[in-house]
Amino acid sequence: MSNSHFVRTQMLPAQKPPVGETGVIKWMRENLFSSWFNAILTFIGLWAVYALVSSSAPWFLNGVWTASSVDECRAIIAASAGEGASGACWAMINERWHQFMFGFFDRDEYWRPLLAFALLFVALSPVLYFNLRRPTMIMVGGAGAVLVVLLWGVGTDGWHLFLAAAVMAALAALAWFAPKHLLWVTLAFPATAFFLLWGGSVWAPVGVMLGFGIAVLIWRALHGLIGVTPAAAVAALVAFVWWGFLQGLLTGALAQALPAFSLPAEDSDRFGGFLLSFVIGVSAISASLPIGILLALGRRSDMFLIKTLSVGFIEFVRGVPLITMLFTASLLLQYFLPPQTNFDLILRVIILVSLFASAYIAEVIRGGLAALPRGQQEAADSLGLDYWQAQRLIIMPQALKVAIPGIVSSFIGLFKDTTLVALVGLADPLQGITKVVKADIAWKAAYWEPFIFVGAIFFIFCFSMSRYSMYLEQKLKTDHR
Amino acid sequence: MANAAKMQVTDEVAIQITAMNKWYGQFHVLRDINMTVNRGERIVVCGPSGSGKSTLIRCINRLEEHQAGTIIVDGTELTSDLKNIDKVRSEVGMVFQHFNLFPHLTILENLTLAPIWVRKTPKREAEETAMYFLEKVKIPEQALKYPGQLSGGQQQRVAIARSLCMKPRIMLFDEPTSALDPEMIKEVLDTMISLAEDGMTMICVTHEMGFAQAVANRVVFMDQGQIVEQNEPKEFFANPKSDRTKLFLSQILGH
Numbered sequence: 001m002s003n004s005h006f007v008r009t010q011m012l013p014a015q016k017p018p019v020g021e022t023g024v025i026k027w028m029r030e031n032l033f034s035s036w037f038n039a040i041l042t043f044i045g046l047w048a049v050y051a052l053v054s055s056s057a058p059w060f061l062n063g064v065w066t067a068s069s070v071d072e073c074r075a076i077i078a079a080s081a082g083e084g085a086s087g088a089c090w091a092m093i094n095e096r097w098h099q100f101m102f103g104f105f106d107r108d109e110y111w112r113p114l115l116a117f118a119l120l121f122v123a124l125s126p127v128l129y130f131n132l133r134r135p136t137m138i139m140v141g142g143a144g145a146v147l148v149v150l151l152w153g154v155g156t157d158g159w160h161l162f163l164a165a166a167v168m169a170a171l172a173a174l175a176w177f178a179p180k181h182l183l184w185v186t187l188a189f190p191a192t193a194f195f196l197l198w199g200g201s202v203w204a205p206v207g208v209m210l211g212f213g214i215a216v217l218i219w220r221a222l223h224g225l226i227g228v229t230p231a232a233a234v235a236a237l238v239a240f241v242w243w244g245f246l247q248g249l250l251t252g253a254l255a256q257a258l259p260a261f262s263l264p265a266e267d268s269d270r271f272g273g274f275l276l277s278f279v280i281g282v283s284a285i286s287a288s289l290p291i292g293i294l295l296a297l298g299r300r301s302d303m304f305l306i307k308t309l310s311v312g313f314i315e316f317v318r319g320v321p322l323i324t325m326l327f328t329a330s331l332l333l334q335y336f337l338p339p340q341t342n343f344d345l346i347l348r349v350i351i352l353v354s355l356f357a358s359a360y361i362a363e364v365i366r367g368g369l370a371a372l373p374r375g376q377q378e379a380a381d382s383l384g385l386d387y388w389q390a391q392r393l394i395i396m397p398q399a400l401k402v403a404i405p406g407i408v409s410s411f412i413g414l415f416k417d418t419t420l421v422a423l424v425g426l427a428d429p430l431q432g433i434t435k436v437v438k439a440d441i442a443w444k445a446a447y448w449e450p451f452i453f454v455g456a457i458f459f460i461f462c463f464s465m466s467r468y469s470m471y472l473e474q475k476l477k478t479d480h481r
Numbered sequence: 482m483a484n485a486a487k488m489q490v491t492d493e494v495a496i497q498i499t500a501m502n503k504w505y506g507q508f509h510v511l512r513d514i515n516m517t518v519n520r521g522e523r524i525v526v527c528g529p530s531g532s533g534k535s536t537l538i539r540c541i542n543r544l545e546e547h548q549a550g551t552i553i554v555d556g557t558e559l560t561s562d563l564k565n566i567d568k569v570r571s572e573v574g575m576v577f578q579h580f581n582l583f584p585h586l587t588i589l590e591n592l593t594l595a596p597i598w599v600r601k602t603p604k605r606e607a608e609e610t611a612m613y614f615l616e617k618v619k620i621p622e623q624a625l626k627y628p629g630q631l632s633g634g635q636q637q638r639v640a641i642a643r644s645l646c647m648k649p650r651i652m653l654f655d656e657p658t659s660a661l662d663p664e665m666i667k668e669v670l671d672t673m674i675s676l677a678e679d680g681m682t683m684i685c686v687t688h689e690m691g692f693a694q695a696v697a698n699r700v701v702f703m704d705q706g707q708i709v710e711q712n713e714p715k716e717f718f719a720n721p722k723s724d725r726t727k728l729f730l731s732q733i734l735g736h
Contacts (some may be wrong), residue, residue, distance in 0.1 A: 378544050379581035383595035383647060384571030386563070393594060397585050478585055478627040 062087030065094050069442035092443045093453045098154075099437060100454065103272015103427050109199075109264065110154040113275050115164065116196040118147035120282060122171050123189035126182040128468065136182065137175040144168025197271075197279065199263035207251040208243065215239035228388050268346045272427030272436075274457060280350055281415040287354040288414070289407070292361025293400075297391060299366060310362070317359035323423055325352040330424035349421055357414045364410055368403030369395065401476045408469035412462045429454045490698060493520040494553075495651055495682045496541060501550030503533075503540060510536050511547070512706045520650075523683045525693040525714075528703035529729060534686045537703070538653045541684070542573045555650060571599050574644025578656040580636040582628035588615070588639050589624040592646045600647065607646070614642040618672050634665025638672050645676075652676065654685040688733060694718065702726050 033039045062081045067073045073089035081087060093100070102113055121143035129135040148165050156164075175182055191205035215235040222231035255262070271279065298310030317325075329348040337343055372395060380390035400407070422431040434450040437443055496518040503511040510533045518524060526534045539545040540552060543559050543566050552559045554569045583591050592611035596602040602610070615621040618638035620631075628636055637657055644652060654673065658666045670692050677683060677696040687693070693700050693714050700717040702710045702725075710717070710726045718734075721727045 373579070373581075375577055375579055375581035376583065379575075379577065379583070381544060382542055382570055382573075382575035382577075383643070384567050384599040385595060386567055389598050393598065394583055398583075401585065476585070478629060 059086045059088055063090045064088070065090045067091035068095075070445040071442075088449055088452075089446050090449060090453075092437065092446045092449050096437045096443070100273045100429050100433050100450070102275050103433065104270040105266060105272075105275060106264065106270070109266065111151055111156055111160065111164075112196040112199070112263065112266075114147060114150050114154065116193045117150075117278070118143045118168065119185070119189060119192060119196075120278075122168075122175075122182065123186040125175060126179055126186060129179075131179040131182075133176050133179045136179045137172055140168070140175040140182070141172040144172055195263065197266065197275075198268075199265040201251070201255040201259070202261040202263075203251040203254040203258075207247040211239045211242045211247060214242055228386075268344050271346060273429045273433045276346070276421070276426060277415070277418040277429055279346065280353060280418045280421065283350045284353040284357055284414055284418075285411050287350075288357035288361050288410075291354065291358035292365055293396065295358060295362035296365035296369060296399075299362065300369060314359045314362050317356055318363070322353070322356055322417055322420060325356050326420060326424045328352060345424070345426070349424065349426070353414065353418070357410060360410045360413075361407060364403045364406035365399060367406060368399035368401070371402045372398055401473070404469050404473055404476075408465055412465055415462060415465075416458060429457075489680065490519050490521045494518070495520045495522070495555060496684075497551075497553040498541075499551045499553075501540065501547050501552060503536065503545065503547045503549075510706050511540070514550070514708060516701070516708065518651075518682065518684065520682050521680050522699065523677050523681075523697050524685065524699045524701060525697040526684060526686045526701045526703060527688060527690075527693070527729075528709075532703040533706040534703045535655050538575075538655055538684055538686055541651075541653060542570050542575055544575075567599075571595075571647055572649055573651045573653060574647060574649035575653045576637070576640050576644055576655065576657045578659050580628070580633070580640045580660075582636055582640055582643070584628050587625050587627055588620075588631070591628065591639065592643050595643070596646050610646055611642070614645045615639075617645070617675075618642045619668075632665060633661045634668045637661065637665075637669045641669075641672055641676070651682045651684070654683065654687065656686050656688075658687065658689055690718070690734060702729065704729070 032042045058081070062077050062085055064073045064076045064087060067076060067089065068091070070089050070092070073087070073091055077085055077087035098107070098110070102110060105113060122140050125136045125139040125143075129139065144165065145168075147168055148161060151161055151164055171182070171185065188209070191209045194205045194208075195202055215238065218238055219231050219235040222234060225231075226234075295310050295314055298306045299314065301307045301310070326349060329352040330345060333343065333348050333352075376394055376398065377390060380394040385393065419428040419430040422428040427433050427436065430451070434454070437450065438446065494517055496516070498514050498516040501511060501514040502509070514537060526537065528534050536545055540547050540559075541554060546561075547559075555572050557565050557569050559566065559569060582588075583594070586594065589608060589611055592614065593602075593604065593607040596607040596610065597604060612621055612624065615624055618641055620635055620638060623631055623635060623639070628639065631639065641657075657673070658669050661669060666689070670689060673683070673685070673692065674696055685692070685697075697714050699711055700714050701708055702717070702721075702723075704725050710721065710723050712722075717726075718730065721730055
């Protein structure tokens with residue numbers, strides 16, 4: 001009889017999988033004990049974890065938080081845990097935390113970096129969460145709550161605490177009702193932060209921002225007439241003329257006329273610890289992304305000069321160690337500038353770290369661009385979009401999405417690399433501040449504690465960046481593959 | 482079948498290609514192309530792969546640059562002047578073999594993007610137009626989905642609607658059904674036929690000879706970068722003149 005004839009008269013309904021093919025048992029069987037070799041590895045792994053935890057746990061558990069020196073720490077540990085027991089001397093952190101955080105910033109002025117830190121998150125929130133009111137509000141509200149706690153921690157009086165809480169509550173309300181308007185906070189943040197951190201007259205940062213404002217106005221007026229790139233060039237030129245020659249006259253006059261708007265000035269050499277890391281890290285991160293995008297586009301440009309300059313810049317910067325760039329910032333740059341210019345060391349470091357990071361970002365973005373099918377550019381072209389519209393609306397959103405993991409890796413690397421500024425004499429939290437603290441005879445014997453403390457804080461921020469990048473990838477996932 | 486009464490060809494010239502040549506490096510891909518397309522004409526371009534048919538229609542909206550001869554589209558000559566190119570591109574719609582929808586935007590955003598940014602249409606109006614054309618290609622219910630959630634046939638109909646939202650005067654189709662499953666080819670061809678009935682000027686690179694017979698008023702056969710033969714579809718299929726055409730037709734119609 002032939003088997004080739006068959007007609008199904010009824011379609012089969014879906015059925016449940018057999019027991020043992022789902023749940024914890026299946027997971028363990030597949031992942032931990034799939035073969036005898038895997039089972040051995042599982043037990044070795046468990047033993048390694050146990051050995052690690054059991055050897056380090058006492059050190060953490062015996063930790064002492066209040067003492068006036070390492071010797072006192074040891075005495076307390078010996079008394080409580082027995083002779084020969086090991087223990088951490090967190091008292092060092094407890095005593096000197098302010099130096100790890102703020103370097104040598106004036107103690108009465110700690111509210112300024114703290115406020116700038118909280119405003120940083122307010123400024124970031126509309127950018128990170130695309131005007132989604134809920135996460136934006138949570139971020140702003142969270143920053144506000146943390147700010148109030150921190151301000152209370154550094155001994156701010158009740159009236160100022162109330163003022164800070166009110167301002168942050170107003171911003172949180174703004175985040176809820178009109179998250180788009182928070183972008184104004186973002187735009188004003190660089191000048192605000194500069195004013196809060198370095199102090200001096202408010203008119204200097206206002207003048208710098210005015211330069212950007214003028215550039216934007218000129219670009220808006222001209223880009224329809226003479227094209228996007230020439231308009232940008234003219235705008236940049238006018239802005240440089242403003243900053244170089246005109247701004248000083250205006251802001252000088254305003255500072256004379258309205259001296260009330262000023263804060264006590266803090267010199268750059270007072271910056272240290274995480275304050276310094278954040279100033280350099282945040283500035284360089286926010287500057288390197290746009291520069292990186294332009295470099296990546298330049299590298300793919302049809303225009304020979306732009307392409308050559310971009311490739312040359314990227315390859316040169318990637319070929320040189322960051323430390324070389326930092327030494328250039330601290331020593332060489334001064335020789336190339338006109339004799340009277342006193343260019344702040346932190347600013348020089350920020351510029352060179354930004355340029356350094358932007359070369360890496362450019363290459364990461366170029367990878368994203370290469371991943372896009374050619375058809376996307378062609379479709380944008382065939383609809384009549386011009387070059388910048390196509391890049392902005394079609395190409396970059398997709399290329400950046402592909403490049404997110406690489407970009408965030410670069411940012412994390414950059415943030416951690418800010419500790420290298422110790423080599424040019426700035427007080428980074430890891431080496432610079434630790435050296436300062438251990439110069440005190442009381443804390444000289446501490447070894448692991450500062451590294452673990454600083455490492456933990458770096459980890460919190462780097463891990464947050466990494467989690468955010470995963471959130472973003474998930475959020476932007478529209479391909480449904 | 483197509484409604485012939487509405488498919489009138491006018492005397493107005495929509496596209497004029499004169500003595501056009503194109504090279505890829507040393508390779509001479511298009512050789513002495515002369516072609517006039519009147520408004521309302523529906524032209525099917527066919528030929529073996531590598532014959533330059535896609536390159537030809539991509540020259541018409543300057544996705545490819547030609548090196549000699551002239552192409553005049555809607556009275557605008559295509560030169561390296563970017564303003565002219567963008568003007569021509571906004572008047573000429575193009576549908577690709579692989580759809581090329583923007584995967585990061587919803588269907589509605591795909592359709593409204595160019596009207597909003599190129600034509601400066603207010604968003605509301607652009608969305609109304611987009612919904613109108615989505616109705617026309619019979620998938621208004623997909624407006625808020627992403628391209629990745631649609632079938633190939635649906636994506637291609639969205640791509641057609643996206644071009645139509647720019648209210649183009651000419652439509653170019655570059656093998657619009659070649660990447661589709663047989664079941665989906667028909668829905669795309671139906672859309673194209675209804676477009677032809679509305680009097681759109683169309684140039685279509687395709688191997689769908691049924692479509693050519695139904696709506697084309699001229700079939701152009703290309704080989705080795707040259708136009709070998711062009712004729713009315715009836716004559717072209719019943720009575721091909723050149724041996725190359727005969728061979729090609731016997732191969733694609735023979736099975």
